[in-house]
Amino acid sequence: QGLHCGLIMAGRGTDMSAPCQFGSKQTIVSWLHRQKLNLTDFQFIVVDEAHRAVSETWVALYKRWPNAFFVGLTATHCLGNGNGMGHYYDFLVQPIQPSGLKARGRIVPCRAFAPHVPDLKGVKKDQDGDYSARSLSERMNRDNLIGDVCGWWKRLAENRPSIYFACDVAHALAIRDEFREHGVAAELICDETPDEERGDIRRRLKQGDLQVVVNCDVLAEGIDWPFV
Numbered sequence: 001q002g003l004h005c006g007l008i009m010a011g012r013g014t015d016m017s018a019p020c021q022f023g024s025k026q027t028i029v030s031w032l033h034r035q036k037l038n039l040t041d042f043q044f045i046v047v048d049e050a051h052r053a054v055s056e057t058w059v060a061l062y063k064r065w066p067n068a069f070f071v072g073l074t075a076t077h078c079l080g081n082g083n084g085m086g087h088y089y090d091f092l093v094q095p096i097q098p099s100g101l102k103a104r105g106r107i108v109p110c111r112a113f114a115p116h117v118p119d120l121k122g123v124k125k126d127q128d129g130d131y132s133a134r135s136l137s138e139r140m141n142r143d144n145l146i147g148d149v150c151g152w153w154k155r156l157a158e159n160r161p162s163i164y165f166a167c168d169v170a171h172a173l174a175i176r177d178e179f180r181e182h183g184v185a186a187e188l189i190c191d192e193t194p195d196e197e198r199g200d201i202r203r204r205l206k207q208g209d210l211q212v213v214v215n216c217d218v219l220a221e222g223i224d225w226p227f228v
Contacts, residue, residue, distance in 0.1 A: 008037070016040075029057060042068050050074040054088055113156060116148050149175055150182045153212070161205050161228045164214040172216040179212050186212040189219060 006015040008023030008031065016038065031037035042065050047053045050072025062070065072089055079085065101107045153162065166172035169190050179186035187201050187210055198218075204210035206227045213219070 025058060029061065044068060045070050047072045051076050051079060054079060150179050150184060162212045163219055163228055164212060166214055166216045169216050172214045176214045184212055185210045186214060189213055189215040191217060
């Protein structure tokens with residue numbers, strides 16, 4: 001668009017003369033702490049995935065620019081505990097309804113099934129009000145629940161490229177192994193999976209060489225796998 005832009009990223013070179021800068025929270029906070037960064041007095045700040053950008057670290061970062069105009073972008077405009085985001089933003093702009101996105105082919109219509117609803121009574125919660133991943137994994141990673149996944153997949157989704165969401169890596173491994181024991185080609189993607197391997201898994205799933213991808217905290221916001 002003809003804008004003079006800088007990138008705040010290790011190993012990429014930094015042009016601090018640019019009036020428009022792009023960077024991750026982690027890099028910006030780290031460089032500020034090490035006095036490696038001298039940021040200008042920004043007047044307009046855009047925060048992507050704004051529903052996740054409400055930690056103490058984020059808020060401290062916002063306060064560096066008290067006079068700036070903030071725009072938070074998100075498809076899920078509520079916090080992990082279900083509360084709204086009015087404490088951080090003054091008003092909500094919804095440019096399009098989900099029905100409009102479906103009509104344009106940007107999101108797919110879905111059918112929901114709940115063949116087995118686990119008892120989550122007593123599962124611990126974190127400070128954000130959402131379930132603790134570790135506590136949830138202990139409840140979900142049981143033989144009767146893991147044993148269900150492949151059977152229900154064969155009834156409802158066999159021969160469809162599929163993604164499974166697990167509580168943690170141990171849970172993901174158990175689900176992957178259950179599929180493999182029943183002859184279904186399945187792979188795991190987690191934070192330790194190298195980029196090259198992730199790309200190979202995506203390619204194999206798209207080509208049909210792979211049937212199921214079990215993931216833990218990777219295939220979330222921003223995933224663009226339209227063949228699934």
